[in-house]
Amino acid sequence: MSNTPKTDALMARGADFLGSEHAILCGAMSWVSERNLVSAISNAGGFGVIACGAMTPDLLDTEIAETKKRTDKPFGVNLITMHPDLFDLIAVCEKHAVTHVVLAGGIPPKGSVEAIKGGKNPAKVICFAPTLALARKLLRSGADALVIEGMEAGGHIGPVSTSVLAQEILPELSEEHLVFVAGGIGRGSAIAGYLEMGACGVQLGTRFACAKESIAHENFKKAFFRASARDAVASVQVDARLPVIPVRALKNKGTEEFTAKQREIAGSLDREEIAMAEAQLQVEHYWAGALRRAVIDGDVENGSLMAGQSVGMVKEEEPVADIIAKLMAQSEEALTQRR
Structure with missing residues (x-):
């Protein structure tokens, strides 16, 4: 018997799509979202996503193989649309029967969505949508699900806040389509709010960056x-x-x-x-x-410390399983108080 039935019910569509226990994606963070953190998140009931970033096809091949050694649960791979070897990277994902490919960094180039969905091992396609118009275009182009990410997020961001994007896009699309919300989410109470608005799940990055299983310095x-x-x-x-x-x-x-x-x-x-x-x-x-x-090197003065505005809620190193359990419990408490 689940301890979070209300949250589970609202996440059901997203969890079914991802093949995970909870519809909680880990945002792809270069150098952080690698085999250890990704497998830990998937093993804990979430959905880990490898950050391919600037990896070569050979490096991605190794990373996926090493992740599969650490988990038998589904996980995804995030590919940057402007990568010069994008189609070779897609082929690597197909070779390993990766279940979900996340396309980030702009409109997917011609043929890329078809390549992901049309191979011997077709994968689901998740795209980032910073506006309602682009969201509709991506869905027409074959995206199976969307992530709407507000400017509160860490890393590459758009100009609009999460709360505004959610109000603009969820009422229009969430009934017929799968929409995950991201950006500035640090507590389960926020997750509950977006689920009630129609999101099928959420994506968090900053909250997981300092997990015990994260290799970050x-x-x-x-x-x-x-x-x-x-x-x-x-x-x-x-x-x-x-x-x-x-x-x-x-x-x-x-x-x-x-x-x-x-x-x-x-x-x-x-x-x-x-x-x-x-x-x-x-x-x-x-x-x-x-x-x-x-x-990796721990140079926090000259390196880039990509972080979302939810960073103030990250106070200690915790195991991934504890973070997910805490988020789910907080969401359930919020939903119970309101219903």
């Missing part, structure tokens, strides 16, 4: 424990020609270095040394390197 985790919501700030775009998607991270020297990096890349565009597509890739590679310095 001790310095990285301590920076999270010290931080408050206002410390997680969005990056600034310095050149209108360089369409840099804002990134939310804890303010440090690395934040300032990214501003300088944008100026450097803009200068290369001025001199026509690189094309726009290459400029955008340079930005992505910069973030991959900056994240590694913080997450």
